Amino acid sequence: MEIEIATIGGYEEVGRNCTAVRAGDDIVIFDMGLNLSKVLLHDNVETEQMHSLDLIDMGAIPDDRVMSELEGDVQAIVPTHGHLDHIGAIAKLAHRYDAPIVASPFTLELVKGQLEGEQKFGVDNELVEMEAGESMLIGEECELEFVHVTHSIIDAVNPVLHTPEGAIVYGLDKRIDHSPVLEEPFDMERFREIGREGEGVLAYIEDCTNAGRKGRTPSESVARRHLKDAMQSMEDYSGGIVATTFSSHVSRVKSLVEFAREIGRQPVLLGRSMERYSGAAERLGKVDFPGDLGMFGHRKSVDRSFKRIMNEGKGNFLPIVTGHQGEPRAMLTRMGRGETPYEIEEGDKVIFSARVIPEPTNEGQRYQSEQLLRMQGARIYDDIHVSGHLREEGHYKMIETLQPQNIIPAHQNMKGFSPYVDLAKSQGYKLGRDLHVTSNGNRIQLVE
Structure with missing residues (x-):
């Protein structure tokens, strides 16, 4: 069977991930993300009001025109998890393909939200x-399986396309977490089995985000202990404490809510995306929040909450807000600019339970946000976080476990690929033979 891989997006940058795998006449598209x-x-x-071609020209969504060069029919569109760099372009591109969108329950709930907000295209x-551990037929000879992985969002999977020539493992995004806060541990046992089954692993497509960092990525339970320690150190402070994290990181939000109660404060979630992700997780029974937890996304509702906090005393509340990357319209950035009723005063604490994404735009915006907060007297508690991506030893573990015949680095630019390339070469892989460093819009013929 011919096996061909089209590297559509995410091979020259962090973001707009999209990869197509053709097995014979059947094609599966993994991820359709936003940069x-x-x-x-x-x-x-x-973006909801923009045409896909304009967004492609901006470099915001994948340029999927290479798909016209693949001889076959798309059988499934498969987002791995609910981060926007994996699902943010589905509303713009999925309607071009007569294929179902197949995803885990929480991811599918977030995809539905994307489709409902779309104003340019009708996506039907x-x-x-499909749950982790389940599978479905792709055409007559292939099978799609979901393997549970742990990441900085719940319900993440690594999809595996089983073909007569071996398995294609699409490895974006994950860390190996044996003690997560809300979910089952990383399913390393299933990856071991896949590495030994049938023809083994024909190709492994892997996220290289933290490949240059030594050691292994700590568990979410480590971040939880770090966060608890930081918040307990503020227990006697009577002024304002504000926390921000990835709104999609429901496990971290859950920890913030719990520890706010422990130090005698009422938590409240503020910001559209904070309400969207935590609300979806609660509706699906993925997280159990207190019945009186407030979640407010609309600007007027948020400002009413801020007025209540100021009236009843900042020391009684913990606002958990959007804006950890310094996004211009996010809640914490507005607070730093003095555009909300919440007044930040000398000595108030701001907890960044997130690391800045290493990209110039984010780094610049985050720096500006922190400086605005410091100018008002805020004390910054930074980097109370663990990454959702594998470090060097995690990557080594996955290569050792799967023993793939071919490796394709993804989710980075050429500079970001280099540490992973060095690691793969140290394990006997060779550039141009079985280690394929590529760019957006290319095709790799694995089996002719």
């Missing part, structure tokens, strides 16, 4: 829910 930094460069860009692809 948020490209959107943030432009003021007041509303069938939505198919």
